Amino acid sequence: MKYLHLAAGLVAACLIASVQAAGPAFDPAQLTSKHDAGIDFAKSQLGKSAANVNQTNAKNTPFYNPSPKQSAGFVSTDIFGIGSSRITECKTEAKGTDKVANQECEAVNFLAKNPDNRKRFQLSSNDPAVLAGRSAINNAKKDMFSDNGCVLKTTTTPSQYRIESCNEYNPVSAMNCVMGREVVVNSASNFMCDVTLNALEQVNCNRGVSPVFASYPQSWSVNRGSEVPEWSTRTFDMSINIDGVPDQFTLDSYTVDNYGQLWINDNLVYQNIVPSLNGDLRYSYFATTTQEWCGDLWGDGGYACQMQTTTGFFFRDGRPSSYGDDNCNAGCHGLNPNINVTPYLRQGYNKIELVCINAKAVGPCAVSLSGSRKAIVGTTVSDGCQALRQRTL
Structure with missing residues (x-):
């Protein structure tokens, strides 16, 4: 079973290889110049584009909602939690009649790579797209820029990190100690005690109303x-x-x-x-x-x-x-x-x-x-x- 996105990638790789093989020699300097020109153009439009982002223009956009259901997370720093909860919701959320409104969960499900939401296609091993992709892979060279336009690139998926907090504390336990005076006596001591320290005494007493009882005779026979x-x-x-x-x-x-x-x-x-x-x-x-x-x-x-x-x-x-x-x-x-x-x-x-x-x-x-x-x-x-x-x- 091959998935559509794999076939599309192979086809794209082969089309690039075909175009570069048929056209003139590839010049890296031209690519750099066009990239810089694109950056300069974007910077020149930045101020104009930012001025168009305001409350009035936002109300004129389709499906404007001043209180979206995601507004509760706008002030939260837990971006991971918001995204995770939305992925969970879109797994089971039913589609409505408005196709534009359904695009949010369709995009979330696509990015989350939920297999149950993807369409599957049966491609044979002799499919032209598979054969063209296999040919492009086999003809790729380890040089940075090969004759057929294929480039060997290694992609490393960056690690994911979460910021968590913890609290450290020192437990408080009850400590007992003895306060008082200790008299050390030895054979050379000469002392006398003429003062007696008062000791703490706990004595109970009764104060209040007491009942008065009287005795009455009683008999029973049968x-x-x-x-x-x-x-x-x-x-x-x-x-x-x-x-x-x-x-x-x-x-x-x-x-x-x-x-x-x-x-x-x-x-x-x-x-x-x-x-x-x-x-x-x-x-x-x-x-x-x-x-x-x-x-x-x-x-x-x-x-x-x-x-x-x-x-x-x-x-x-x-x-x-x-x-x-x-x-x-x-x-x-x-x-x-x-x-x-x-x-x-x-x-x-x-x-x-x-x-x-x-x-x-x-x-x-x-x-x-x-x-x-x-x-x-x-x-x-x-x-x-x-x-x-x-x-x-």
Whole structure:
């Protein structure tokens, strides 16, 4: 694949070679004289041309725009950045209906050598332009001016430079030092200290308004035994509201028949159980199950199956357990525990959960709490910093 600009260059080289070969001998002096004449003519027109560049004439030019979109970069020194951004924009900018207005991006894309925006032509190796260019290259000589007019020239692309700035700084770090007097003592020293230096002392004190508390008695009791039928378990959700800070509360009585637990704010406070009931008894239940038993049911060495229905006790997670009547229907377990339950209570509403498991006969399901609470009844103004201020005078 050959590109058009390569073919055009080869054709131009060959045309120059043909013209010079056919014409008279080339004279370098004539070229210099014509070059100088061109420079003199341009200088003579410079003042006249500059006078024509003004605001009035600019408005008469086609497509005049007093605020072009490139005006933001007129005062910028980052010429490289402006050109780079315009190249990026022209890669994707769509063409409009005005062909003259489209010439800007067409020129940018051409200069940026974007391959996607160039037209490509298929040239064969026997194309006349390729053959003529190859002949011109092969016939070129290393002399400055050869007979066929071809000149060997080496072009070096200059390096590109960008001016960047950087800042150097010295970091500031915290430094610690010790200021004071150092006394050096040796065997020949003879001195005495009669002045004591005051040391820095940091002392806290309170000054302001302090609350005044008063203690009020409070008690709470409940008995739900009548709501627990034979061979059943019940969990009673209740609450106690303490209007103030709990001061001292005691579990005075606990009478549960046959087995049970007392929970305060999800903490197990007291219970009376047998080993088979060890665990969380809240929301436990009785259930009746039917199961088929197979084997030597009659002891005669034979094999038989029989459906058996049993009623049992289950924890709330489905684990089975068993227990019997402890013959304590009067609620003899933990009549007067007298234990401190203050750590389990808090100001405001407290959740109380009482679990009662009954066997044969209905018995008690009762607890009672008593204690006191502290409440704010007023305020006092105090100044605990007065003594410290006197020391600083």
